[in-house]
Amino acid sequence: MEIKGQTMTELPPLTLYLAAPRGFCAGVDRAIKIVELALEKWGAPVYVRHEIVHNKYVVDGLRAKGAVFVEELDDCPLDRPVIFSAHGVPKSVPAAAQAREMLYVDATCPLVSKVHIEAERHHANGLQMVMIGHEGHPETIGTMGQLPDGEVLLVETPEDVAKLDVRDPEKLAFITQTTLSVDDTAGIVAALKARFPAIIGPHKEDICYATTNRQEAVKAIAPKIDALLVIGAPNSSNSQRLVEVGRAKGCAYSQLVQRATEIDWRALAGITSVGITAGASAPEELVNEVIDAFRARYAVTVELVETAKERVEFKVPRVLRETA
Numbered sequence: 001m002e003i004k005g006q007t008m009t010e011l012p013p014l015t016l017y018l019a020a021p022r023g024f025c026a027g028v029d030r031a032i033k034i035v036e037l038a039l040e041k042w043g044a045p046v047y048v049r050h051e052i053v054h055n056k057y058v059v060d061g062l063r064a065k066g067a068v069f070v071e072e073l074d075d076c077p078l079d080r081p082v083i084f085s086a087h088g089v090p091k092s093v094p095a096a097a098q099a100r101e102m103l104y105v106d107a108t109c110p111l112v113s114k115v116h117i118e119a120e121r122h123h124a125n126g127l128q129m130v131m132i133g134h135e136g137h138p139e140t141i142g143t144m145g146q147l148p149d150g151e152v153l154l155v156e157t158p159e160d161v162a163k164l165d166v167r168d169p170e171k172l173a174f175i176t177q178t179t180l181s182v183d184d185t186a187g188i189v190a191a192l193k194a195r196f197p198a199i200i201g202p203h204k205e206d207i208c209y210a211t212t213n214r215q216e217a218v219k220a221i222a223p224k225i226d227a228l229l230v231i232g233a234p235n236s237s238n239s240q241r242l243v244e245v246g247r248a249k250g251c252a253y254s255q256l257v258q259r260a261t262e263i264d265w266r267a268l269a270g271i272t273s274v275g276i277t278a279g280a281s282a283p284e285e286l287v288n289e290v291i292d293a294f295r296a297r298y299a300v301t302v303e304l305v306e307t308a309k310e311r312v313e314f315k316v317p318r319v320l321r322e323t324a
Ligand code: SF4
Pocket: 025, 026, 027, 028, 086, 109, 110, 111, 112, 178, 179, 208, 209, 210, 211, 238, 280
């Protein structure tokens, strides 16, 4: 554009639809606080078994403050505190820590602990459990590890339900991972109920409020947008589900990006609208970084699409509250 002899490059217009709620949930917030307070109380290093939450930016930040991330209890010295991640751990892990007289703090999200308690209650009533979840995910490993081997059978798809070999079809209950796709899970629950009419389940699946709300917000923006960017880590289950929900609701270009440097600008050529959300373990700094990257290339208008308000907060364990 030519203005009185001055040349200005006009940026193409773009609308960014910002999903709300997005990003940190109460369980992630609490888990990060637990590590920070533990560092304050006991000094560095504090050991953390598994990534405290599935986000490299968060983990790197805590590492810089003195947290040491390990995969197994065996990798922790006996004389330093160890924290268990928000995803939960099999019962054998705190049992081993106790046997070694280690100081440990459990950062398992209270909503995951609720599922553990549910599984134990059904087990005490003589029921075998079916868990809907993703094989190998730490939350699934932790929840299945609340009961003896063989007491929790894992299904990932409706097809898996057809293959289940149960002890007694009249004595079954189901539980779910907290970060599943609401819609896909409904299909698996329907298959379970069709094959095992006596199966008992939670009133609402165990999918947590944060997972549900973030998926609802994506459903609201998906019809309006040319592309969806989900800020999150590849090993973050709830972030991956947001990508799938975007695609299922008609936004063919739905991509996970860890941060702005991963945006494929060529793939976005010619678009006029983009949806942005963030998984439950992705901090708002990364959302702002992505918005700034768009502002550098487009004349951006931001529209907030809010489908729910969240006011959930979880307290940190008493041992750390005394420090705070
Ligand atoms: S996603 Fe849900 S279950 Fe997982 S940590 Fe957050 S609130 Fe807890």
